[in-house]
Amino acid sequence: MIHTFAISGYRSIRSLVLPLDRLTVITGRNGTGKSSFYRALRLLADVAQGRVIASLAAEGGLQSTLWAGPERISREMRQGTQEIQGTVRKERVSLKLGFASDDYGYAIDLGLPVAAQGSMFNLDPEIKAEAVWVGEALSRSNTFATRSGPAVTALDETGRRHTPITNLPPYESMMMQAADPRNLAELLVLRERMRGWRFYDHFRTDAEAPARSARIGTRTPVLSADGSDLPAALQTIREIGDKEALAAAIDDAFPRASMAIEESGGKLELLMHQHGLLRSLRAAELSDGTLRYLLLLAALLTPRPPGLMVLNEPETSLHPELLAPLARLIRDASASCQIIVVTHAAPLVEALAEAGIRGYELTKSLGETRIDGVEPVPWSWPGR
Structure with a gap:
């Protein structure tokens, strides 16, 4: 389980080190930084996929994602007795992301590129430093792999430090x-673990949404991010997952309703029978909220739980009466995997609070995302 997540210099987040729990809820008003928190988590996961540079480029490049406020915010600035202004920078420009789990921790520092003559990629950020360690926080005594510039230093089988790589490109982690x-088997284990993290963000439910049409179906223990394989994922839960929990969750949200999967020529299509209707409704006929709930249900009842699942605003288009069943679904799923929920729906937060969550409310002060009352957590960033 991840017990600490750290961000520095990303959009509205100047510096944030948060303790996490089995079920953590991030809430706050619009514009307080919930989306920045979610994107930072996704960027960290992208490191293990080898696409963090491309993801930053898609956001407008490093210059567009860096903290835009002053390097330091004085007490006078917060009190309003001093004008907010920049000063001579004392630290390097950087975007830092990291986490610590029960066994391993990882952190990355991305900075401005050194222009290369003749290159057309001089706007790409560079990876300046990385570190992997064992334990709560990074220190020299518990680090087993570090990267500074192009060199990677690691512990060998005898516990001695050596430099297996001296020419690592600045765009490669x-x-x-x-x-x-x-x-470096530990690094391999950590990478595969991060690749298993799952993110579900605003499933499409419009008329042309992939989940509304029949699709070729194969066993699908993990719902895709776009929900296109929803019928196959639900049928997989029925065959190799907890089919009783699936039926109970549908009845909890839609009393006396039932679901069916129809197969024709290898294609699977979702149908739902609701109490009082004389025929089942196909996925194309379901309301946006009903379809979204079924998508969340397929994600949370996965027969192959990940180490971490992140749900971004799962309440979108759901009727308020569905929030309590959704909270119960999330609570039950957190028994088999760690879950982070990013939401601004107070009723969902209140329903989840009954499950004993760790909750944080984001606020903004002078453009900076903040969380009041967080206990200090040991944390160190790798040096360049």
């Missing part, structure tokens, strides 16, 4: 190039 089952 050591996650991709240094993970070795013989020499």
Whole structure:
């Protein structure tokens, strides 16, 4: 389980180190930084996929995602007795992301590129430093792999430090190039674990949504991010997952309703029978809220739970009466995987609070995303 998540220099988040629990809820008013928190988590996951540079480019590049306020905010600035203004920068420009789990921790520092003559990619950020360690927080005594510039230093089988890589490109993470089952098996384990994280963000439910049409179906223990394989995912839960929990969850949200999967020529289509109707409704006929709930149900009842699942505003288009059943679904799913919920729906937060969550409310002060009352957590960033 991840017990600490850290962000520095990303959009409205100047510096944030948060303790996490089995079920953590992030809430706050519009514009307080919930989307930035969610995107930061996704960027961290992208490191293990080898696409963090491309993801930052899609957001407008490093310059567009960096903290835009002053390097330091004084007490006078917060009190309004001093004008908010920049000063001479003392630290390097950087975007830092990291986490610590029960066994391993990882952090990355991305900075401005050194222009290369003749290159057309001089706007790409560079990976300046990385570190992987064992324990609560990074220190020299518990680090087993670090990257500074192009060099990767690691512990060998005898516990001695050596430098297996000296020419790592600034656009490649050591996650991709240094993970070795013989020499750095821990890094390989960590990378595969991060690749297993799942993110579900605003499933499409419009008339052309992939989940509304029949699709070729194969066993699908993990619902895709766009929900296109919804019928196959639900049928997989029925065959190799908890079919009783599936039926109970549908009845909890839609009393006396039932679901069916129809197969024709290898294509699967979702049908739903609701109490009082004389025929079942196909997915194309379901309301946006009903379809979204079924998508969330398929994600949360997965027969193959991930190490981490992140739900971004799962309440979108749901009727208020569905929030309590959704909260129960999330609560039950958190028994088999760690879940982070990002939401601004107070009723959902209140329903989840009954499950004993760790909750944070984001606020904004002088453009900076903040959380009041968070206990300090040990944390260190890798040096360049």
